Amino acid sequence: MGVRSYSTFIETYDLRIIIDPGCALGPKRFNLPPHKLEVVTLWNTWRNINKYLKKSNAAIISHYHYDHHHYRNAKFYEGKIVFVKNTLNLNLYQKKRAETFFKALGDSCKIIIADEKTFQFGNTSITFTMPVPHGFSGVGAEVIGVYIKDENSSLFYTSDISGILEHNMVDFLIKRRIDTMIFDGFPTYLLGSKVKKESLDESIYTLKILIRECKINTLVIDHHSARDKDWESYYEEIFSLNTLKFVGTSASIDGSRPQYLEARRRSLFFCE
Secondary structure (H helix, E strand, O other): OOOEOOOEEEEOOOOEEEEOOOOEOOOOEOOEOOOHHHHHHHHHHHHHHHHHHHHOOEEEEOOOOOOOOOHHHHHHHOOOEEEEOOOOOOOHHHHHHHHHHHHHHOOOOEEEEOOOOEEEEOOEEEEEOOOEEOOOOOOOOEEOOEEEEOOOOEEEEOOOOOOOOOHHHHHHHHOOOOOEEEEOOOOHHHEOOOEOHHHHHHHHHHHHHHHHHOOOOEEEEOOOHHHOOOHHHHHHHHHOOOOOOEEEOHHHHOOOOOOOOOOOHHHHHHOO
C-alpha cells in the first residue's frame, strides 16, 4: 500500500477485529529519507486505519513496533477489547514502547494478555500462538501469530516473523485448516547483507508444506517482502502452485496496484 504497515481488518458474524493498527516509514533507505509521496501516503493510511479501528469491537497488538501499533491513535480504542502480546522477556526498547501505549490507553478499554490463549465470541474463535522470534531481530523481540475461525472460514496472520516459519509455529499451524494466510514475507531486500539465501530457501520450502497440509487457498504475501519491488521473482515456486486461488500482495487482492514506494525511493528522488 506504499508504507510499512500490516494492519488487517477482519469481520465475522460475531465480531469486527483489527490487527496491528499502525503504520510507519523506513527512516532511511538507500541513504535517503522518506520521499514526500511516502509521507502523504502515510497520513492517508493513518486515516484509513483509524476508520477501521473505530468500527472494530476488538483490536489485536501482536508486538510493539510502531508500524504495528502507536500511542498516537490510542483514543480510538475506547470501549474495545484489546488483546496484546505479553511484555515478559521483551527487550527494554520493546517494553518501553508497550508501557507508553498502555499509559495512553489508560482505563478506556479492556486489555487482555493473549499469548497461547483462545477466546470465543459466538461462533468465532481467536487463538494466539506462543511467542515466536521477530525474524532476524535478535533476543527480546517476539511476536504472536493470530488464528481466527468461524463456522465458514479460517485465517492465520503471521505477524512479523520475517518469513521464518520456525518449528513452534509450524507445529501450531500443521494441525489446522487455513483458508487464508496473511504472511509477512521474507525480507529479500536484505539478502547478502543481513540474511542468507539458505534462510529464504528454507522459508519457501516450509511455506509449500503448509500450503499443502493446511489446505491454504488464499495467500497474501506482504510487509517485509514488499520492501523489494522484485520480490515476486523469489516466490516463483509459490506462484506456480495450482492449489492456490490467489497469491499476491494486500493491494493486489484489493484490486489495486502495489506502490512499493520505499523500494522506489531512489527513483522518486532522482527521476521525477
